[in-house]
Amino acid sequence: MRFPITVxxxxxxxxxxxxxxxxxxxVCALLPPALxxxxxxxxxxxxxxxxxxxxxxxxxxxxxxxxxxxxxxxxVMAPVLAELGSRGLDVGxxxxxxxxxxxxxxxxxxxxxxxxxxPGLVEAxxxxxxxxxxxxxALAHAVGRRQAxxxxxxxALLAATTPWRLMxxxxxxxxxxxxxxxxxxxxxxxxxxxxxxxxxxxxAEDRAWAGLLGAAVIALTYLVxxxxxxxxxxxxxxxxxxxxxxxxxxxxxxxxxxxxxxxTLERMQRLETAVQPxxxxxxxxxxxxxxxxxxxxxxRMWSGAQAVAAVSQVDRVFxxxxxxxxxxxxxxxxxxxxxxxxxxxTRPHVHSTRHSACNYRxxxxxxxxxxxxxxxx
Numbered sequence: 517m518r519f520p521i522t523v524x525x526x527x528x529x530x531x532x533x534x535x536x537x538x539x540x541x542x543v544c545a546l547l548p549p550a551l552x553x554x555x556x557x558x559x560x561x562x563x564x565x566x567x568x569x570x571x572x573x574x575x576x577x578x579x580x581x582x583x584x585x586x587x588x589x590x591x592v593m594a595p596v597l598a599e600l601g602s603r604g605l606d607v608g609x610x611x612x613x614x615x616x617x618x619x620x621x622x623x624x625x626x627x628x629x630x631x632x633x634x635p636g637l638v639e640a641x642x643x644x645x646x647x648x649x650x651x652x653x654a655l656a657h658a659v660g661r662r663q664a665x666x667x668x669x670x671x672a673l674l675a676a677t678t679p680w681r682l683m684x685x686x687x688x689x690x691x692x693x694x695x696x697x698x699x700x701x702x703x704x705x706x707x708x709x710x711x712x713x714x715x716x717x718x719x720a721e722d723r724a725w726a727g728l729l730g731a732a733v734i735a736l737t738y739l740v741x742x743x744x745x746x747x748x749x750x751x752x753x754x755x756x757x758x759x760x761x762x763x764x765x766x767x768x769x770x771x772x773x774x775x776x777x778x779x780t781l782e783r784m785q786r787l788e789t790a791v792q793p794x795x796x797x798x799x800x801x802x803x804x805x806x807x808x809x810x811x812x813x814x815x816r817m818w819s820g821a822q823a824v825a826a827v828s829q830v831d832r833v834f835x836x837x838x839x840x841x842x843x844x845x846x847x848x849x850x851x852x853x854x855x856x857x858x859x860x861x862t863r864p865h866v867h868s869t870r871h872s873a874c875n876y877r878x879x880x881x882x883x884x885x886x887x888x889x890x891x892x893x
Contacts, residue, residue, distance in 0.1 A: 623658035653764035660758030
C-alpha cells in the first residue's frame, strides 16, 4: 500500500514534536521560575522567527554544524556551481560542515537554495579524486531530494525537534555500548511480544490505559522507522530522476560505484538511463551541385547536412563575384565540412549561371526533413 508523503511525514514528525515539547517543558520546569519562563519564551520566539524566514544563516550553521564556505572553498567549487548554473540549477549559498563522520551525507540541500557539503567532497574535488561533473551530480541529487519531499517550515521543524534528536542519539549510543551483551539484539527483536503482554496484563488488572500507552510507544518503534524508510526511498527515486533529467545520471552512477556505495539493480538502471535530446533527422536527397570548371550543373547525392552546409560555399562565391570572374572563387563545391552553419537569406539573381546556383541554394535549404528517394532522379 502506498501512502502520501504528507502522511508519512506526519507519522515521523508527530512523535518527535510531542517528545521535544515534553522534554522542553520538563527542562524549563527544573530551572528557577523566572529563568525557566525566559528560556521557554526565547525558544518560542526563535521558532517563530525561523518560521517567518529570519535567522536563516545562523540557524543553518547551528543545526548542521557547518560554516559558510570560505574563499578557498569557493575557488574549488566554482566550476561545480557554474556547471549546475549552466543547467538551470542555481545554488544560492554554500556551507561546509565542520566535521565529517562516516554517516555524514556528502551534500544536503536545506533552506532557501542552500547546499551544505562535506569537507571531504571539497578536498576530493580539489585533489582530483572527484571530477567537477561528479561533484555537480552529488549537489544536484541533494537538491532533488529536497524537491521530492518539499518540506514546509524546514528550519523551524529542525529546531523544534532538536531535543528528540538528542534523545535518539543518546539511546543509540547506550545501545551500541551494551550491544556486546548476550540476547540484547534478541530482546529488541521481541519487543512486539512485550507490548502484547503489557496490554493483556494491564487489562487484566483493570489498568488498560497504561497498557495501551506502552503498546503505542512500542508500536511507534515499528511505524516511525518504516515511515522514514519509505520517505527515503521516495526521495531517492525522485532525486535520481532529477539527476537523470539534468544529464548527470551515468556520472552519479559511476561515482557511487567507484566508492562502493550499495545500489540496487533497479537504481543502477534508473541512473544509467540516458536522456537523448530530440534532434531533427536529415535524410539523403538529390540536389544540383554547381561546378565552376564544368559550367553546367550536375547531379549528385548529398546528405541533408551536406546540402544545407553547401549553401555557405555558394554564398562565398556570390561574395567574391560570379563564377569564373575571380581567381579566389572555389573550383568546385565539394562536400561541405562538418559544423558549417548557414544563414538563411536570399541572394539576387544576376545571370543564368548565378540563377541556377540560387535555385540550388534554395533547394539545399529545404533538404532537411525530406524522405530519402528510392532511385536516381
